């Protein structure tokens with residue numbers, strides 16, 4: 759009897775943890791979409807108005823950090839959201855060791871053809887969680903992250919980010935992640 763209740767107890771704990779993770783995932787994805795949506799909406803609008811990419815670039819350089827800060831102000835105090843990449847452009851988006859590990863697993867999955875863009879990774883350290891969503895390079899991204907960047911845009915990018923690593927990408931390449939951190 760004791761054994762049975764022990765098994766039951768551990769089963770319930772497992773189910774409880776599972777439910778907990780689903781909640782964390784949902785919450786993290788919500789914050790990821792808030793930041794991703796805000797940036798994408800602005801980028802697309804600027805690209806439509808000025809297809810050369812100049813005003814969109816000016817916008818990204820000038821406003822990405824403040825938009826990120828503004829979205830974070832809307833989140834509960836135990837949560838945050840940011841973007842990062844292995845080949846990063848903005849020093850403020852520099853990855854830490856955990857970010858690097860997760861991004862490397864995404865790249866491995868792409869190489870092994872086991873990757874899906876919906877592949878959300880959750881990592882846990884006690885009561886701290888990170889929810890990661892991968893970002894791939896699309897056609898529109900090439901203007902500022904591709905192999906043949908227009909000279910004028912390139913000059914503006916290099917001036918703003920002398921140590922820029924975020925160039926030379928092809929469509930479908932892994933670009934980086936949006937990550938939400940939640941402490942509960």
Ligand code: HEC
Nearest residue numbers: 814815818819822841843846847848851898899902924934
């Ligand atoms: C008009 C130019 C432009 C376009 C188009 C563009 N980006 Fe960027 N991107 C930038 C600039 C400038 C930064 C650095 C400022 C920032 O956003 O923090 C940046 C930063 C990023 C970052 C943050 C990590 C880092 O390197 O600092 C990610 C992720 C990113 N871009 C992904 C994309 C993706 C995916 C697309 C296509 C959907 C895209 N970008 C299209 C200019 C652009």
